[in-house]
Amino acid sequence: MSSPLRTESRAGCTVDAGGRITFGLRLTSAARPQLLLRLRPKKGQPEEVTHLLDVEAGDDGRLIAVLPAGLTLCEGRWDAYVLREPDGRRERLRPGIRDLRALVDGSSRDRSSPIAVRVPYVTKDGYLAVRSWLRTMHxxxxxxxxxxxxxxxxxxxxxxxxxxxxxxxxxxxxxxxxxxxxxxxxxxxxxxxxxxxxxxxxxxxxxxxxxxxxxxxxxxxxxxxxxxxxxxxxxxxxxxxxxxxxxxxxxxxxxxxxxxxxxxxxxxxx
The missing domain is CATH 2.60.40 (Immunoglobulin-like)
Structure with a gap:
């Protein structure tokens, strides 16, 4: 019988129609946390691209981090981590609830160039990641x-x-x-x-x-x-x-x- 997943830091997320992703984090004992997105390198290649997002208290008291629509993500898969303090150790994030309803009918409206698409998803080993596409036309x-x-x-x-x-x-x-x-x-x-x-x-x-x-x-x-x-x-x-x-x-x-x-x-x- 496989053992259950350990209880770890989690982040749910909500995507709006414009592509902005709001992450809601469940953390304990974090002084000045940050959310890190890392572009997954190809096998055998070094890590080259990351984005750090500040974590702040939302209106309802939750901790949130926002990936704005205007921040460009290179095409690829971005793994999500939390840093409990700046320059702290990276911890992979488990997924919470992912609200992707705004993406379901995304093909019903015309897109201008560049075509930027970001879809949060759960990896095969059960962690939170974001799949990104960036194309001149599609x-x-x-x-x-x-x-x-x-x-x-x-x-x-x-x-x-x-x-x-x-x-x-x-x-x-x-x-x-x-x-x-x-x-x-x-x-x-x-x-x-x-x-x-x-x-x-x-x-x-x-x-x-x-x-x-x-x-x-x-x-x-x-x-x-x-x-x-x-x-x-x-x-x-x-x-x-x-x-x-x-x-x-x-x-x-x-x-x-x-x-x-x-x-x-x-x-x-x-």
Whole structure:
């Protein structure tokens, strides 16, 4: 039988529609506490980026720390710690109640550039962290339909409008191989859709590989990744699972990556 988690410092949090996060801390014997957010470094790399937030007494007497909407977080995962006094020892924070209701319909309003998204979540080992995305522009998936041999994706571009020569590009990961599609663009020049015949991926890239999906808002413009970021789900990969399309001995399946970006996986059946 696994042992229960030790009682440790905790922080709940509330996110408003503008992206501000208010942390409510439950602490004992803390003289001048601070909340520390640390950008989790890649494996084998040193820590490089942190943010310190002051902890103050709120109107109801609780201890609170505020991450303002205007404070930019680099894209990545930010682990939360408490320092009971300045320059004190770091202590990981366990999560309290997370009120993310303001994020649920985040895709319903247009975002200007840069697109900054922050979603508090609980790590696999039970600690509080914040998942952050920061992009010049982003195409938010609204619907994915997989039927017969085709995949149809409906999305909306944030941070820029679609101009003449807009295209959707699928790129076979690790190669220069690409497939280009012309999307159907709505009159507002933001919403668009495209339909892909899955057999084309197999014909072009073989029966094993991953295709990443981008939109180019106009000819020769920088591309934007297509994915789903604008709600309260920090890790979508294992939650939103789509059926595979079977083509003979090969399966084609749309899925979300660990960064919540859209890709298509081509796999040969065993």
């Amino acid at each position: 195409a938010e998936v609204e619907r994915i339909q997989a039927a017969d041999q085709s995949v149809t994706v409906t999305a909306r571009l944030h941070g820029r409008s679609l101009g003449q020569g807009a295209t959707v590009r699928l790129r076979l990961r690790g190669t220069s191989t690409a497939r280009t599609l012309e999307p159907e663009v709505e009159g507002d020049r933001r919403s668009f859709s495209f339909t892909l015949d899955s057999s084309e991926l197999v014909d072009v890239g073989g029966d094993n590989g991953v295709w990443d999906v981008f939109v180019l808002p106009e000819e020769n413009a920088p591309s934007a990744r297509i994915g789903r970021l604008l709600d309260d789900v920090a890790d979508r990969k294992g939650i939103f699972v789509y059926p595979s399309i079977t083509l003979g001995a090969t399966d084609v399946r749309p899925y979300y990556t660990v960064d919540n970006d859209l890709s298509l996986e081509v796999t040969r059946q065993n």
